[in-house]
Amino acid sequence: MNTHLTVYNSLKREKETFSTIHEGFVGMYVCGPTVYNDVHLGNCRTFVSFDIIYRYLLHLGYKVRYVRNITDVGHLLDDGEDRMLKGAKADQLEPMEVAQKYTLGFHHMMRIFNTLSPSIEPRATGHIPEQIEMVQQILDNGYGYEANGSVYFDTTTFAEKTGEYGKLSGRIIEELQAESRVLKNQDEKRHPSDFAIWMKASSEHIMKWNSPWSVGFPGWHLECSAMSTKYLGKQFDIHGGGNDLKFPHHENEIAQNVGSCGCQPARYWLHTNMLLLNGKKMSKSDGNTISPTELFIGDSNHITRAYSPMVVKFFMLQCHYRSTLDLTDEALQAADKGYRRLMEALKKLKTMKATSDNGSMDAEVDGLLETMYTDMNDDFSTPKALATIFELVTRINTMADAGPEAGMISVTCLDRLKKTLHVMLFEVFGLLDEGEADGQGQAVHGLMHLILELRQAARTNKDWPTSDKIRDGLAALKIQVKDGKDGSNWSFQ
């Protein structure tokens, strides 16, 4: 198996061979959601992407510590109001109730998308001492200054001494300093490009903590620096997040890490691209959005019908994580069909038999399985891997049609095909076969088997009216009957 993994590093703007700091171990930090609101689909795309990256690394045999934070304090809006407080006011709740409510909602959605839980999911409010400590280190190192109880990061000094500011996002410090935007507490900053690492709280502010500088709260960017350092060390392998976090969030995060510890936090920075809705970025704040739930129940004027979670996930997999993905009704319909075709082929594969020791298609199948890994090793290219998998789907259908006596695949190759495909689709991509239900589903399978037997009897007797009545009746129940060479099959439409 080809295990030469390359990843696109945003920091270098090129693909690099992936190698770890500690042999066999991967430390990965991904910026999680701010829990003041229901998750939307864009968040889901990012976390699904990193889930597949996490799963693939595990599959390659790495021991991965995957840290994804929950932001429950510190995001300031334009008017200086805290996001969490805004959410609290809107729902008439304690800030912690807001955080709890939306954290649970987020976890629920992540389960629906069948993603694995991160190894550690730290909360910003649970790491105030660590953040205070980091502010102190930054001050000690001369990269911060205090003003009226708030502490700011001194980007100018930092840029002069290290030359590190702006590298990730391609910003030029002089241009950032020329920014003339008027923001709250702008007068306390020495330069517009400076940013708060500790904010003094006003009297009405609910979430606040004691610190050497004031009763206040940490800056937004600080939590990630502090928590990644705590759980993954000063230097770790992968840092991920959405493209829209590159600046200022990740740029400032790097500044804080370098400013406090003296080194770049992550070797590889991975950024997922945005999910668009009908050509425009989906965003919580501007209303151009469709929620996962709306998508699943078909309740939105952007779509004509409902799409299941796995269809949506499959739709996401057809596009590379670094490309924008445009969500349209038409594209979802195509994904729906493609996903079903894939699952049907897998079903066929389950019952497929091989008799020969040497299959005429063995080499081709093995070649495609190998290609599938090459695809994934190319910066986790799920679209390429999926294309290769569909090449396999065609082969599977051909072999199933021909039957075992055709000698197309050997026992060992078939076994390999089954296992490898199963691993890639269910363990790495984290797809679920939604047709495979348990409990009631078992009964349905039994009933369908019985019904198809009765229909087969009618067909043997050339009793076409009965045969067609069964088929049409099932079709009305959205069950499609598929007649093949050796008997009939069925699936939900």
Add this chain to the structure above:
RNA sequence: GGUCUCGUGGCCGAGCGGCUAGGCAGAGGUCUGCAAAACCUCGUACAGCGGUUCGAAUCCGCUCGAGACCUCCA
């Protein structure tokens, strides 16, 4: 205004200098009692205009168009 990304056949979406993915839709065929499913065959697409090269969707320049970031966002 600044920084950056992108523009691929009816739709979505790979492609990173020669071997021209894949899905959906469409056409023809095989199979079938009919239909569906499945399989086989088919589309010579790369925004436009120049340039580099033996050769460009792929590199360079310009034009047009779209999007992202620059301010909270995954």
